[in-house]
Amino acid sequence: MATGRGRKGNRQARMALGEHLREFRNRLIKSAAALVLGAIAGFLLYNPLFSQLIEPIMNVAENEDRFASINFDGVASSFDLMVQTSLFLGLLVSSPIWLYQMWAFITPGLKDKERRIALSFMAISVPLFVGGVFLAWLVLPNAVRALLSFTPEGGSNVITAQLYLTFVMRLLLAFGIAFLLPVVLFGLNLVGVLSGRQILKSWRITVLLVCVLAAMAAPGPDIMSMFYLVIPLLFFFFLATGLCLLNDRRRARQAAKHETETETGADTATSADELQNL
Template sequence: MPLIEHLLELRSRLFKACIGIVLGTIVSLVFVKQVLAFLERPYDQAARALGMKNPGLQILAPTDLLVLELKIALYVGLLIAAPIWLYQLWSFITPGLHKNERRWAYSFVAVASPLFFGGAVLAYFVISRGLEFLLPSGNSGIIANLELSKYIDFVTGMMVLFGCGFEFPLIVVMLNFAGLISARRLLSWWRVSIFVMFLFAAVVTPTPDPFGMTALALPMTALYFLAVGVAFAHDRRKAKAAAAAGFGNVSDDEASPITYDLDEIDNPDTSGYVDTVRSTEIEPAPRRRYDDDAT
């Protein structure tokens, strides 16, 4: 297709995706208050555990609640309309992909979605424990008046970070399937990988106590070793396929034999290789004569 036709198709796909997101947002406005109450629940649980007085969340402007509900409705609308805009995106990309690349993309989406959802659910339960550590107790004399929109941004941000953290093992598997990293190399990096995962968990968790960090780092570590196991299975299957094709004993770094006897090219009846290439004189090709008036 010409570039203009690609741009026209992209515009059509984006328009249909936006229509789907708008419809999903409209539908989510019906139950946006229930979603808001669900997000406020970790704060309510932490407030009851601490014995806080007047544990309600506050707004600072008359329009803050409306704007927050519209924002939440947009987020939920993106989730509801995900089949629509993902289909439009996939329909635009898939003509340029090979069959095996499409199969990889299907597998990636099928695994990435539950992993992200699992990380978000884990963050939801960790937040209430983190708030118990961060907020003052009811008998401390300090009154906590949290602003509603900042609290919701904190909760949703934590859920997104935990979800992204759970995608790390999937990226490791994709690198192995692409042939960039072997399973043995991944296993040799296990100490560095665990350190990086605990460091990531320590940065993104809201509390300095080890509970939240461990709650995120341990599942990431287990998923990493699961990814290494998948990489070993893939490398073993790949090695068997190479052996069946006759290349099982050839290392990836082994050079192919390129020494040959130049006489064998002129005399195909002879056979065998020699250790060195004989140098031969090649007669220069006759120079072509051009007329002065030729172009």
């Protein structure tokens, strides 16, 4: 009975190598199917999305009396760009599914507490990443307009479509990853690497680093583009710091309670029945 309960409660820890491989194959097939379906959706949305992507450049050309356009420098360049954009959209759209498949493969080998923590981290990380990507989408027009403003008078901007797509993807990913900062800090606190007080003591250098990273991730000379990223990052940093301090207090209370129970148990004589059971 004990073996059955252990296998049911921790199934993957007792799976044979062949079962592990079959489990991994099934999870991989489901993830690939979700990616393909997401890529198909991205293919259907490619034309309206591309129109939205190049709208900042078209606005510069119309409103600032400068020549700016997207250039496809090869016969197959437009097709390659469509495929890459569709795959990128598919990866974003299907992220909840393949993330779930990944954690569903990993978590059965964890303890109950570790499994709850892992699933909680995944549930928090996805909306934070999506929120960062959405904020980057809002910042994109200002960043493009600011960067094109450096073009000398009489010059023109003939922008390669591939390079422009790379710029947009890096901007979206930079904002999305930056929004995962509180999850990383709280995770380090949970495993005991960083305490809340250590994080709080470094708030000055953190503010400086956040400003530098925001200036690099939001490539625009206008101050507002940088603050669009600085303000939420600092908010999440201090929110994570507060959660770490609360977790440190909870951990300290548990340690004090355990110490008290240990001292109380040490002062109590062990009965003959307990000694016999031992």
